[in-house]
Amino acid sequence: MKILHILIVLVIAALALGCIGNKQAETKSAGTTVQPAQTTVSPAVPGVDDPFGTDVDVATLDSMLADSTMDISLMDSI
Amino acid sequence: MKYINRLLALLVAAVFILSLFSGFASAQAPEEQYKLHKENYEHTKKRFEEAKGLFEKARERLGNTNDIRSKEELKNRTRDYLLRAIDQTLSHLEILKDRVELRENKDIIKFDASGTIEAQISQLEGMKVKVEQAETTQDFRAIYTELKGMWVNIRLETRYYIGIVLNYRINNFLEKVDNVSIKMDEAITKLYSKGIDTTELKKEADKFDSIVADARVNQQKTDDIFEEHNGFSPDGKVTDASAAREFLRKGDELERGTVKQIKEAAKQLKDFVREFRKLARGKVTLDGGSTGTLSGN
Numbered sequence: 001m002k003i004l005h006i007l008i009v010l011v012i013a014a015l016a017l018g019c020i021g022n023k024q025a026e027t028k029s030a031g032t033t034v035q036p037a038q039t040t041v042s043p044a045v046p047g048v049d050d051p052f053g054t055d056v057d058v059a060t061l062d063s064m065l066a067d068s069t070m071d072i073s074l075m076d077s078i
Numbered sequence: 079m080k081y082i083n084r085l086l087a088l089l090v091a092a093v094f095i096l097s098l099f100s101g102f103a104s105a106q107a108p109e110e111q112y113k114l115h116k117e118n119y120e121h122t123k124k125r126f127e128e129a130k131g132l133f134e135k136a137r138e139r140l141g142n143t144n145d146i147r148s149k150e151e152l153k154n155r156t157r158d159y160l161l162r163a164i165d166q167t168l169s170h171l172e173i174l175k176d177r178v179e180l181r182e183n184k185d186i187i188k189f190d191a192s193g194t195i196e197a198q199i200s201q202l203e204g205m206k207v208k209v210e211q212a213e214t215t216q217d218f219r220a221i222y223t224e225l226k227g228m229w230v231n232i233r234l235e236t237r238y239y240i241g242i243v244l245n246y247r248i249n250n251f252l253e254k255v256d257n258v259s260i261k262m263d264e265a266i267t268k269l270y271s272k273g274i275d276t277t278e279l280k281k282e283a284d285k286f287d288s289i290v291a292d293a294r295v296n297q298q299k300t301d302d303i304f305e306e307h308n309g310f311s312p313d314g315k316v317t318d319a320s321a322a323r324e325f326l327r328k329g330d331e332l333e334r335g336t337v338k339q340i341k342e343a344a345k346q347l348k349d350f351v352r353e354f355r356k357l358a359r360g361k362v363t364l365d366g367g368s369t370g371t372l373s374g375n
Binding site for chain 1: 119126127130133134137156159160163166167170173174177218219222225226229233237240241243244247248250251254258261330333334337340341343344347348351
């Protein structure tokens with residue numbers, strides 16, 4: 001019975017420390033639609049058509065260029 | 079009863095062990111965090127645009143009214159617009175912080191870019207508190223002026239940081255291409271020694287080398303202006319916004335040009351590989367080295 005109590009305490013501790021269900025995506029407010037981001041998925045290893053793995057490099061460069069163009073359209077005044 | 083207790087103990091132990099694994103699994107790699115922040119950026123952007131639209135409409139409709147209810151509504155719309163604008167600035171910074179902190183980008187920037195971004199994030203968090211407490215038009219306008227001034231520097235500094243990392247990656251690619259050219263020459267020599275006509279293959283290799291040579295010329299210009307980093311202090315802070323803007327405009331144009339050439343080179347390389355496979359037909363394989371293996375089908 002004692003061991004059961006200890007284990008329950010451990011599970012609660014794990015829960016409190018955020019070990020269970022600690023997924024950032026789930027913290028978004030309910031009822032909101034998250035648009036799919038323009039993330040670049042690139043092959044992790046060179047493929048048959050790309051023996052030197054240049055596709056991965058090109059995808060990385062493209063994704064960085066996209067990040068550098070991010071802007072906010074603030075109004076001139078309020 | 080004893081049997082049930084033992085069973086319960088086993089069940090709880092199993093849940094505990096599983097919860098630990100769940101903890102490990104949810105610990106996010108920097109790449110995953112970057113992806114999540116990108117998703118969050120799209121989300122905050124949408125909310126910002128909505129708040130901006132609502133504020134514009136409210137200002138048009140209620141700007142000249144004097145009743146308390148209208149004033150209250152306009153105040154709430156202004157507050158919401160400001161909060162969403164700060165949120166979007168924050169999510170912009172989170173993405174760029176991830177970018178400079180990614181494993182493969184660590185130590186590329188020689189100053190503490192991450193620290194600068196963190197300080198800006200703290201400042202924006204403080205600004206959100208001020209917005210929540212603001213009551214008068216003057217309060218809101220003062221915060222907005224502060225936010226706009228801050229955004230000018232954030233935009234310039236983060237573009238500079240990304241530019242440095244991008245520049246490093248481009249140089250890395252061009253170094254890697256040296257080895258690719260060696261492999262291409264080896265492939266041509268091997269086929270030629272087996273009596274295979276390599277005229278077309280040689281043409282493909284020459285085209286590749288020519289594109290890469292152009293990219294190198296462009297890249298040298300980029301390296302030069304990044305060496306000067308006009309408008310920025312050695313620790314990456316804006317010292318002259320106008321000079322910084324001009325430097326980044328040129329840098330961006332040059333980097334985009336080089337990336338375009340790199341894409342062409344990558345496409346040309348694929349044409350070379352296809353031609354090589356057609357000629358080699360399994361008879362020739364080039365392997366070893368760090369850049370890849372070429373083998374005929």
